[in-house]
Amino acid sequence: MSFSLYExxxxTQIQMLQAAQAWIEKAKESSHSESEIVEARLTDDMLPFAFQIKSLVSHSVGAVEGVRKGVFSPDLEPAATELEKMRLNLGAAENTLRALSKGEVDSFIGNDMLFVFEQRDIRLPFKAEDFLLSFSQPNFFFHATTAYALLRAKGLGIGKADFTGKLRIQRG
Known part of the structure; x- marks a missing residue:
């Protein structure tokens, strides 16, 4: 079996982006105010829920765009502060990923790319596949887990099945 970067x-990013949209729908239906959810943090020195959701887009669609360009830098724009806008951003990211071809993503293998964070004078050289698998994918799951944990900490009725979303099971 050959390796497919796409696969x-x-x-899995599409699966998790769908799941996160459902979490936001449940957050919108909760008794918490929108600002209470958007600004939720696990600890004072951690970035809020809004940043966690923004980072799912950044480490999925943004990461693919970075690989295409050969350079990725953190998105320093402010995060959306409305739950519906967050849900729409996740949906747009999902749709963008769905439009990618396996051939294009697999063609990134072996390409050089650079992570650049100028504000911290960080420059990290990667091969595209190593950037996606060892940098963006772990970051994607970190922010997904943190967003989910913030909602659980607020008492939202979500569980493990909500975190994983729709599994890709065999149909038979």
């Missing part, structure tokens, strides 16, 4: 990254 290693894209379907």
């Amino acid at each position: 290693a990254v894209i379907p």
Whole structure:
């Protein structure tokens, strides 16, 4: 079996982006105010829920765009502060990933790319596949887990099945 970068990254990101949209729908229906959810943090020195959701887009669609360009830098724009806008951003990211071809993503293998964070004078050289698998994918799951944990900490009725979303099971 040959390695497919597309299969290693894209379907699971789509799955998680769908799941996160459902979490936001449940957050919108909760008794908490929108600002209470948007600003939720696990600890004072951690970035809020809004940043966690923004980072799911950044480490999925943004990461693919970075690989295309050969350079990725953190998105320093402010995060959306409305739950519906967050849900729409996740949906747009999902749709963008769905439009990718396996051939294009697999063609990134072996390409050089650079992570640049100028504000911290950080420059990290990667091969595209190593950037996606060892940098963006772990970051994607970190922010997904943190967003989910923030909602659980607020008492939202979500569980493990909500975190994983729709599994890609065999149909038979």
